Amino acid sequence: MNLMRITASVQKIAEVIASVINVDVTIVDCELNRIAATGCYGDHIGTKVSRNSVFGFALRQGEGFIIDNPRNHMACKQCEDQHQCKEHAQVCCPIKVYHETVGVIGLIAFEETQKKSIVNNQENLMAFLHRMADLIASKLMEEEKTEKIKLLARELEIVLDAVDRGIIAVDAVGKIMHFNLKAAQLFRLDEKSVIHRNIDEILGEIDFYDLKMRNISIKNREFSYKKGAYRVRGIYGINPIIVGMDTVGYVFTFSNISEALNVVNDVIGSAIETKFHHIIGESEGMARAKEEAQKAAESPSTILIQGESGTGKELFARAIHFQGSRRRRPFIPINCAAIPEQLLESELFGYEEGAFTGAKRGGKAGKFELANKGTIFLDEIGDMPLHLQAKLLRVLQENVIEKIGGREYIPIDVRIIAATNKNLEQKVMEGEFRKDLYYRLNVIPLNIPSLRDRMEDVDILVGNLLRKCNHKLGKRVEGIQTGALRILQNYQWPGNVRELENTIEYAVNMCSQNQISEEDLPKRLKNRENQEQSNADTRVMTIRELEYREIEKALKLCEGSKQSMDKAAELLGLSRATLYRKLKEYQLKQSQSETNVSF
Numbered sequence: 001m002n003l004m005r006i007t008a009s010v011q012k013i014a015e016v017i018a019s020v021i022n023v024d025v026t027i028v029d030c031e032l033n034r035i036a037a038t039g040c041y042g043d044h045i046g047t048k049v050s051r052n053s054v055f056g057f058a059l060r061q062g063e064g065f066i067i068d069n070p071r072n073h074m075a076c077k078q079c080e081d082q083h084q085c086k087e088h089a090q091v092c093c094p095i096k097v098y099h100e101t102v103g104v105i106g107l108i109a110f111e112e113t114q115k116k117s118i119v120n121n122q123e124n125l126m127a128f129l130h131r132m133a134d135l136i137a138s139k140l141m142e143e144e145k146t147e148k149i150k151l152l153a154r155e156l157e158i159v160l161d162a163v164d165r166g167i168i169a170v171d172a173v174g175k176i177m178h179f180n181l182k183a184a185q186l187f188r189l190d191e192k193s194v195i196h197r198n199i200d201e202i203l204g205e206i207d208f209y210d211l212k213m214r215n216i217s218i219k220n221r222e223f224s225y226k227k228g229a230y231r232v233r234g235i236y237g238i239n240p241i242i243v244g245m246d247t248v249g250y251v252f253t254f255s256n257i258s259e260a261l262n263v264v265n266d267v268i269g270s271a272i273e274t275k276f277h278h279i280i281g282e283s284e285g286m287a288r289a290k291e292e293a294q295k296a297a298e299s300p301s302t303i304l305i306q307g308e309s310g311t312g313k314e315l316f317a318r319a320i321h322f323q324g325s326r327r328r329r330p331f332i333p334i335n336c337a338a339i340p341e342q343l344l345e346s347e348l349f350g351y352e353e354g355a356f357t358g359a360k361r362g363g364k365a366g367k368f369e370l371a372n373k374g375t376i377f378l379d380e381i382g383d384m385p386l387h388l389q390a391k392l393l394r395v396l397q398e399n400v401i402e403k404i405g406g407r408e409y410i411p412i413d414v415r416i417i418a419a420t421n422k423n424l425e426q427k428v429m430e431g432e433f434r435k436d437l438y439y440r441l442n443v444i445p446l447n448i449p450s451l452r453d454r455m456e457d458v459d460i461l462v463g464n465l466l467r468k469c470n471h472k473l474g475k476r477v478e479g480i481q482t483g484a485l486r487i488l489q490n491y492q493w494p495g496n497v498r499e500l501e502n503t504i505e506y507a508v509n510m511c512s513q514n515q516i517s518e519e520d521l522p523k524r525l526k527n528r529e530n531q532e533q534s535n536a537d538t539r540v541m542t543i544r545e546l547e548y549r550e551i552e553k554a555l556k557l558c559e560g561s562k563q564s565m566d567k568a569a570e571l572l573g574l575s576r577a578t579l580y581r582k583l584k585e586y587q588l589k590q591s592q593s594e595t596n597v598s599f
Ligand SMILES: Nc1ncnc2c1ncn2[C@@H]1O[C@H](COP(=O)(O)OP(=O)(O)OP(=O)(O)O)[C@@H](O)[C@H]1O
Pocket: 278, 279, 280, 281, 307, 308, 309, 310, 311, 312, 313, 314, 315, 316, 379, 421, 497, 498, 501
């Protein structure tokens, strides 16, 4: 604590003391700087007083005293000036703050009459000086407090400005007391025109009805704000400032919608962030699709993904987004077939307040707006009604959206990835899909092969899905028996990878050993007729596969019987030796239950 901070006040007090007692006054701080002085020492303000002077002695002592015998008093013993000293008497009174001596008030009598008056009024004089010292101390403490409050306010200001949300603090009636940098940017506010005005006046577009109604925190309300051509949409919250029983103000927090969405994306993004290595498949068809998609990820052009249901179209769309330059921005999927036609328009494009009966206060942001700077994934685009196709075409051609009930176009920057499991060309021919839109969407076509056309990927998919299911279900199934794998490899998979995924999950649930067996598979897959029928339809088995299957069948039929190998050989029309050779060749064991494939 330093008296330097309050020199003006100390000087005033020195002058008061001098006029009351009629002697010269000098006040020094703890560093022996002359902070204030009257009379002949007035010109010496700012200079240092010697450590060996009576002031130095008083600082060390920390107690008040009167010197009526200058030059001979013990306080004068070390003073360099004692032989030239013209003083008749001196009084010293320490200034203390919490027991710490922060300075000294000194009175100097240069005349005998002054000395007499000091000596005769010792007690009153010391009491008066102590009160003056306390006054200086309290001024100093007050100054320290004010400094601390200023520092705290500045710290708070810096913290608030560093927050990435707009913050506005108002008093109990809504008068703006403070706002941070982000709020200024968000609402284009300027300090002079805003401070002490009512928040309703400034942000009239936003309905702060709740502010006056409740004293509880309110979260995640939507707002939309317009200032000339500028507009912003977002979410806000209100927190009342309650002191004792009274609400003395409110703190509003605002985020613009895309930033709020970025936060959500950051939080959940890691769980759904997809990269190309998450797409399993090494077949030629899959390798080609991945290569094309990887190239498309680097481009801003629109992509149309075609493929049967469950082939991984959304997986591809996500990988394209998360591998491209928009990966830090939102990925917004919307299934055009899953949303009723009358709702789809407002889901995609949003609406303005009062656009229709039941429209929410403040309106609603559509998926396109939410996806701004990111990617929108329009799944099942083939099911989009014709009138919305026209609106979508405008987005593609002019990069603007028009909200329901809106009177202006809002510019947006969204990458569109559309997907369909329908034959869009066919739909165009039948007049159900706009030709111009088809061409606009089909800038980069991407065809995802069905699982049926890449059966060689089944076993690596099974391995991966097994690991995924083990993790999900907390199980430790290590692999799948050959017989069970053959069934999976022979099935037609109309539901593609999604169906395979569900099948493995079912099997892992059913499996009580460490390998999935035929018994663990769903019945529909084990229905031989189905398989044979479907195989006959589309897939030709190699002679080796046929031989393998028949040997496997014969071994199973004869299992447990006496001379089972002889019987199996007989059924197959082979010699015993040939059967043994073939078992070795196919790595089959006598007991089928021992046969398995591990991943
Ligand atoms: N190649 C793959 N590797 C790993 N998992 C896959 C693969 N393909 C699809 N899947 C999984 O299959 C499921 C269905 O995939 P997705 O939803 O991407 O298919 P879709 O073609 O978009 O389906 P729909 O046409 O029904 O919307 C998802 O759980 C996905 O993770």
